Amino acid sequence: MAAIKEIEETIVEEFGYYDDWMGKYEYIIELGKSLPLVDEKYKTEENLIKGCQSRVWLYAELEGDKIIYTADSDAIITKGIIGLLIRVLSHQTPDDIINTNLSFIDRIGLKEHLSPTRSNGLVSMVKQMKLYALALKTKML
Amino acid sequence: MTTVTQHKTVLDIQKIRKDFPILTRKVNGKPLVYFDNAASSQKPQSVIDATNKYYSFENANIHRGVHTLSQEATSAYEVVREKVRAFINAEKSHEIIFTKGTTDSINLVASSFGKTNIGEGDEVLISAMEHHSNIVPWQMICEEKKAKLKVIPINDDGELMMDEFHKLLSKKTKIVAVTHISNSLGTLNPVKEIIAAAHEKGIPVLIDGAQAIHHTTVDVKELDCDFYVFSAHKIYGPTGVGVLYGKEELLNSIPPYQGGGDMIKTVTFEKTTYNELPHKFEAGTPNIAGGIAFGAAIDYINSIGIETIAAYEHELTQYALEQLKTVPGIKFIGNANERASVISFLLDNIHPYDAGVILDKMGIAVRTGHHCTQPLMDRFGIPGTVRASFAFYNTKEEVDVLVTGLHKVIDLFK
Numbered sequence: 217m218a219a220i221k222e223i224e225e226t227i228v229e230e231f232g233y234y235d236d237w238m239g240k241y242e243y244i245i246e247l248g249k250s251l252p253l254v255d256e257k258y259k260t261e262e263n264l265i266k267g268c269q270s271r272v273w274l275y276a277e278l279e280g281d282k283i284i285y286t287a288d289s290d291a292i293i294t295k296g297i298i299g300l301l302i303r304v305l306s307h308q309t310p311d312d313i314i315n316t317n318l319s320f321i322d323r324i325g326l327k328e329h330l331s332p333t334r335s336n337g338l339v340s341m342v343k344q345m346k347l348y349a350l351a352l353k354t355k356m357l
Numbered sequence: 358m359t360t361v362t363q364h365k366t367v368l369d370i371q372k373i374r375k376d377f378p379i380l381t382r383k384v385n386g387k388p389l390v391y392f393d394n395a396a397s398s399q400k401p402q403s404v405i406d407a408t409n410k411y412y413s414f415e416n417a418n419i420h421r422g423v424h425t426l427s428q429e430a431t432s433a434y435e436v437v438r439e440k441v442r443a444f445i446n447a448e449k450s451h452e453i454i455f456t457k458g459t460t461d462s463i464n465l466v467a468s469s470f471g472k473t474n475i476g477e478g479d480e481v482l483i484s485a486m487e488h489h490s491n492i493v494p495w496q497m498i499c500e501e502k503k504a505k506l507k508v509i510p511i512n513d514d515g516e517l518m519m520d521e522f523h524k525l526l527s528k529k530t531k532i533v534a535v536t537h538i539s540n541s542l543g544t545l546n547p548v549k550e551i552i553a554a555a556h557e558k559g560i561p562v563l564i565d566g567a568q569a570i571h572h573t574t575v576d577v578k579e580l581d582c583d584f585y586v587f588s589a590h591k592i593y594g595p596t597g598v599g600v601l602y603g604k605e606e607l608l609n610s611i612p613p614y615q616g617g618g619d620m621i622k623t624v625t626f627e628k629t630t631y632n633e634l635p636h637k638f639e640a641g642t643p644n645i646a647g648g649i650a651f652g653a654a655i656d657y658i659n660s661i662g663i664e665t666i667a668a669y670e671h672e673l674t675q676y677a678l679e680q681l682k683t684v685p686g687i688k689f690i691g692n693a694n695e696r697a698s699v700i701s702f703l704l705d706n707i708h709p710y711d712a713g714v715i716l717d718k719m720g721i722a723v724r725t726g727h728h729c730t731q732p733l734m735d736r737f738g739i740p741g742t743v744r745a746s747f748a749f750y751n752t753k754e755e756v757d758v759l760v761t762g763l764h765k766v767i768d769l770f771k
């Protein structure tokens with residue numbers, strides 16, 4: 217698996233092909249459709265990231281020393297965005313996930329999704345992904 | 358609302374739009390189409406100027422100084438109280454209490470009225486379409502007093518079930534609190550009938566006018582409501598200012614809400630005597646600049662006429678409903694016969710959030726989500742809606758932009 221930074225670069229490159237927002241969002245919607253979906257049995261209240269706008273379920277498990285994330289949402293754009301996060305952070309080690317500082321969001325022009333009013337925004341998703349990494353790391357010890 | 362259709366539209370919208378500087382803005386490279394007026398309306402230049410002028414040349418604390426500035430600020434602030442009185446046709450200007458907004462006004466009534474009038478086993482009656490602001494304060498006082506919150510149900514069109522309302526009114530009911538116009542559905546409630554029925558049983562009524570005050574003539578004397586509450590920011594005024602109208606006798610009979618400066622007559626460590634209305638309910642330095650700017654907002658509305666505004670908004674809403682009907686898969690949430698310029702809808706199985714993000718990209722500001730009415734969304738079994746809400750500075754051309762935008766949304770997500 218490529219390192220987090222490398223995957224980020226690839227994504228930035230991919231998004232570079234689109235010079236208008238329509239193209240970008242069409243791509244995000246496509247990504248949303250291929251999101252690694254969380255198993256129905258994990259779509260529980262506990263795994264729900266709560267917010268005002270759309271619902272997001274996030275689940276993580278260990279495979280060896282790597283973390284595998286799965287997710288779902290009732291909004292497609294949200295699915296696409298979490299799909300991007302999963303592409304970057306899934307199959308990485310807990311330490312790499314905890315220590316990373318993601319830059320691609322800003323660079324592909326999705327900064328507006330970082331704003332606190334988009335309550336299910338990226339901030340809470342990234343935070344939740346890091347929390348999972350921390351929790352699973354202690355399990356590994 | 359029943360009379361509005363008789364007024365002919367005489368508004369020069371393009372001229373009016375020039376009074377609102379924000380309407381020249383571009384958002385994401387597109388001319389702003391602001392359809393989130395139910396959340397907060399935009400401000401005319403005169404309101405912005407009033408704030409500016411106050412801080413530049415008039416600033417001083419009120420009700421306390423003998424110096425010129427303080428006296429001028431006090432009169433300017435008190436003039437607004439009189440303007441509000443006239444605007445809603447209250448009997449006396451001291452029946453107008455300035456608050457921070459609708460939410461603050463309802464909390465005041467729930468707390469002060471509740472303290473002396475609600476007891477164990479009593480009931481507070483609200484409706485299924487209330488904003489969280491007109492639910493939670495009552496829930497809190499009910500919990501404290503071991504009283505019960507009762508809810509008037511609605512039908513599938515989003516109208517109050519009036520026969521159920523009449524059945525729910527009982528000896529135990531201590532107050533009825535309902536919204537004049539629903540912020541999620543646009544429904545205009547038969548508040549006059551509600552007030553009359555409650556009064557027959559000696560029960561006071563609070564009307565949440567947050568969505569009504571700018572869309573329809575409000576005459577508290579004619580309504581005979583006991584409390585009427587609204588926010589300045591939804592009526593082209595500043596944020597942080599609101600109104601509680603209450604009948605003098607009732608306001609006198611309930612205890613103060615907060616303690617502090619301005620609300621007292623004399624203070625000793627043994628006992629404090631409270632000031633008279635309205636000051637009894639206005640502890641501390643108020644939002645003076647906001648109050649004065651609110652006065653400018655009322656002047657602005659009066660210069661056009663609320664009935665002219667209502668007539669135009671009615672026409673625009675009818676147009677929008679007609680045009681939106683042509684959007685494939687659209688489903689309106691709320692189909693009340695009597696309605697204001699708020700339209701909530703869903704597009705097939707497209708999530709409101711997805712629609713809102715794409716519309717924003719096209720410069721169109723709508724609200725998506727539950728609109729602070731979660732119980733209402735549960736009633737319809739939906740997570741939320743897309744809501745377009747109009748003001749008199751909106752145009753039919755903007756409605757067309759929304760319709761085109763919705764077609765694009767559908768193309769993207771199909």
Ligand SMILES: Cc1ncc(COP(=O)(O)O)c(C=O)c1O
Pocket residue numbers: 395396458459460461488490491536538539540565567568588
């Ligand atoms: C019907 C209704 N009640 C109460 C409120 C709360 O108003 P504020 O937030 O200004 O206190 C709103 C605002 O959205 C509303 O629409």
